[in-house]
Amino acid sequence: MWNNKEKAIELILVLKGNASVVHESVPVSSRNNYDDIMEALQRKYGGEHKKELYRMELRGGVQKAIETLQDFALEIERLLQLTYTGEHQFLDMRFVPYQSHHSLKPSLLRWQKKRQ
Secondary structure: OOOHHHHHHHHHHHOOOHHHHHHHHOOHHHOOOHHHHHHHHHHHHOOOOHHHHHHHHHHHOOOOOOOOHHHHHHHHHHHHHHHOOOOOOOOOHHHHHHHHHHHOOHHHHHHHHHHO
């Protein structure tokens, strides 16, 4: 997963229009702090932006070195449910391996290739 600064940078890159103005209202010393940016956006917009943030986490999610495949899959499933809340009663999990294939530990990728 991303650290606080990486999340802040990714968030700043996708801010547009009024949201980027909100970012400029954050004190300079806190402009690279994800939590401070999120707090300012939350004050301005409430929860509107959360789905896009969850999508961003899905796109950038990487399995941690100490994270089991099952834990990683649970995190992906959690983010999918948060991202698509109310849009689908049942999520089609078949695309998850494709989505997160690049995110797996190298040893798991080698194992997966051997099985094919």
